[in-house]
Amino acid sequence: MTPSWRKPVGMLGILLLILLWCVAITSLSGVVGGWHWTAQLVFYLFTGLIWITPLKPVLRWMEVGHWR
Structure with a gap:
């Protein structure tokens, strides 16, 4: 199996x-x-977690080659 360019x-x-x-x-x-x-805490917790949202489609694309 040849390595995929999608992973790098x-x-x-x-x-x-x-x-x-x-x-x-x-x-x-x-x-x-x-x-x-407390507002700072909520802001940084929210923004510290929300960046993970777009990773699922990217990781799927890296594995199978399509977004869905």
């Missing part, structure tokens, strides 16, 4: 997604820093 491309895509997500969230730190600590 998918891994790079996932790393790029994580990098862009981190930059986007940290760029909001000036605004979020003025919030009450």
Whole structure:
């Protein structure tokens, strides 16, 4: 069985997604820093988990070659 090019491309895509997500969230730190600590906690918990949502189709594409 020959190695698939989709796995390295998918891994790079996932790393790029994580990098862009981190930059986007940290760029909001000036605004979020003025919030009450409980609001900050909810915001960072939510944004820390929501980036996982687009990974399922990417991982499926890496394995089988199609999105659905």
